[in-house]
Amino acid sequence: DAGVTQSPTHLIKTRGQQVTLRCSPKSGHDTVSWYQQALGQGPQFIFQYYEEEERQRGNFPDRFSGHQFPNYSSELNVNALLLGDSALYLCASSLRTGYEQYFGPGTRLTVT
Amino acid sequence: AQSVTQPDIHITVSEGASLELRCNYSYGATPYLFWYVQSPGQGLQLLLKYFSGDTLVQGIKGFEAEFKRSQSSFNLRKPSVHWSDAAEYFCAVGLTFTGGGNKLTFGTGTQLKVEL
Numbered sequence: 761d762a763g764v765t766q767s768p769t770h771l772i773k774t775r776g777q778q779v780t781l782r783c784s785p786k787s788g789h790d791t792v793s794w795y796q797q798a799l800g801q802g803p804q805f806i807f808q809y810y811e812e813e814e815r816q817r818g819n820f821p822d823r824f825s826g827h828q829f830p831n832y833s834s835e836l837n838v839n840a841l842l843l844g845d846s847a848l849y850l851c852a853s854s855l856r857t858g859y860e861q862y863f864g865p866g867t868r869l870t871v872t
Numbered sequence: 873a874q875s876v877t878q879p880d881i882h883i884t885v886s887e888g889a890s891l892e893l894r895c896n897y898s899y900g901a902t903p904y905l906f907w908y909v910q911s912p913g914q915g916l917q918l919l920l921k922y923f924s925g926d927t928l929v930q931g932i933k934g935f936e937a938e939f940k941r942s943q944s945s946f947n948l949r950k951p952s953v954h955w956s957d958a959a960e961y962f963c964a965v966g967l968t969f970t971g972g973g974n975k976l977t978f979g980t981g982t983q984l985k986v987e988l
Contacts, residue, residue, distance in 0.1 A: 764915070791973060802876075802962050802978030803916070815973050850915055856972040859904050859923060863916040 762787055764853050764864035772870045773841050781836040781867045785853030792834040793861060794826060797848040809834055810856045838869075846871045874899040874965050878979035885953050886987045893948040893982050895963030904966035905946040906976065907937055911959045919961075922946060933957070958986045 765784045773779050785792050791810040795803035805818035809828035828834045832853075838845055848868050852861035875898045885891055897903055904923050908916040920931025927939040937948045946963060960983050964976040 766915075793975065795976075800980075802964075802980050803976070805975040805977070808973050808975060810973060815971075816969055816975060818975070852916075852976075854974070859966055859968070859974060860906075860918060860921060861974075861976060862918065863908070865915040868913075 764851055764862055766849075766851050766864040766867050768867060769865070770868045770870075772872060774872055775841055775843060777841050778837065778839045779841060779869060781838075781849050781851075781869070782833065783836070783851030783853075783864060784833045785851075786862050789853035789855055789862070790832050791854045791856045792828060792832065793852045793854070794834070794836045795850040795852065795863075796820070797850055797866070799847070803850055806836070841871045843871050845869065874903070874967055874977050876963050876965050876977055876979035878961075878963055878982050880982045881980070882983045882985065884985040884987060887955050888952050891948075891950045891953045891957070891984070893961050893963075893984070895946045895948065895979060896944050897946065897963070897965045898944065899965050899967075903946075904968070904974075905937075905939060906964040906966065907931065907935070907946075907948050908962045908964060908978075909933075909959050910962065910981075916962065919948070953984075953986055955986045955988055958984055960984070 793808040794806040797803040807817040823839045848866045851864045854861045877896045907919040963979045968974040
């Protein structure tokens with residue numbers, strides 16, 4: 761049973777650039793959430809997708825956007841990158857009706 | 873708004889000793905509570921969860937946690953720590969949304985070091 765997968769593992773970008781991160785949920789899950797984990801901090805909720813729509817959003821600017829595909833996989837897009845966007849980006853999957861979220865290994869984004 | 877406090881940033885224990893990691897939460901309703909573990913460079917692994925019922929919950933790797941409503945706490949315990957338990961531990965509270973879906977609010981984590 762494949763768990764949550766994310767790609768790429770690491771990414772280095774320059775300020776002002778745009779980045780796309782990808783996530784495939786655990787088999788059977790229909791909901792994907794994205795979290796940002798800055799160094800030394802706990803993960804912060806960015807947004808959640810199900811039925812191909814953004815349903816809930818945390819306190820992040822519009823530079824952060826996403827998409828969910830019919831197969832439930834998801835993308836996180838960040839535009840106009842800032843140095844402060846450097847973090848580990850975690851994808852979590854769950855059932856819309858469930859309470860447990862299962863996390864992928866994350867994508868380490870470095871903005872220079 | 874819900875919040876989670878983990879008072880201990882770093883904890884060091886000897887292998888074989890008992891462990892207790894503290895977690896306090898602020899939430900207006902009955903909380904859904906979780907403990908996750910994160911090894912260096914890795915994602916989060918769910919250790920255990922509390923939704924309702926018995927306030928002492930068992931998890932993987934020999935961990936347990938006790939929900940105490942009167943103290944707004946959900947402390948994680950292990951009777952005998954193994955060197956492989958060295959990692960960062962996060963407590964989280966779950967908020968469910970009307971119409972479905974939920975989000976997790978995490979504490980800042982406790983870094984556990986195990987001395988051999």
